Amino acid sequence: MEYKLKIIVGSTRPGRKAPIVADWFLELAKQYSNFEVELLDLKEIDLPLMDEPNHPMMQKYTKDHTKKWSKTIDEAVAFVFITPEYNYGRPATIKNAMDYLFNEWQEKPVGFVSYGGVSGGTRAVQELKLPTTTLGMMPLPQAVNIPFFAQFINDDNVFEANEPLKKSADVMLNKLQAWTKALKEMREA
């Protein structure tokens, strides 16, 4: 059984560090044989600020970018958000991407990889938990929070995790598998 896990990269700014963190986590996630992993880079996906006239619950999408985004999220059964922390909160990009859809997110688990300074991006994660639960998702308490994340980036711009970070990623991915299975069964029942 393979579960489609979509890893969503939240930072879109020039010079962003997100791809360095994302590449590390992507390789780890690929080692979980139950997951078929895909990276969704919001910079490439390039959604405008939410521009649909109808509530997403109705799924009466008028824009091609929304129809494409809907299909991409609908086929996933689990998510990981890779998020920076901006001004003690989440980046607007992830919230905007969430606001486009409703049913496509429902009853699916989401794990978080966050990074920042002393906070390790934890305030961004806390803020993301509000819209995820409103959308019926299951935000995992087991997260990968990376404080002073620049210390883990080597001269070749490769992320070199320490043991506690690897362990937290392992714990989170195991829980994500368990929730994915449970919620998939629940949706299908």
Ligand SMILES: Cc1cc2nc3c(=O)[nH]c(=O)nc-3n(C[C@H](O)[C@H](O)[C@H](O)COP(=O)(O)O)c2cc1C
């Ligand atoms: C607009 C802005 C706000 C920021 N606010 C925070 C913050 O509140 N907490 C924090 O730990 N780091 C903060 N930082 C520093 C980021 O952790 C750092 O720039 C990181 O590289 C951002 O991720 P990105 O490069 O993938 O965009 C901020 C950076 C920017 C650009």
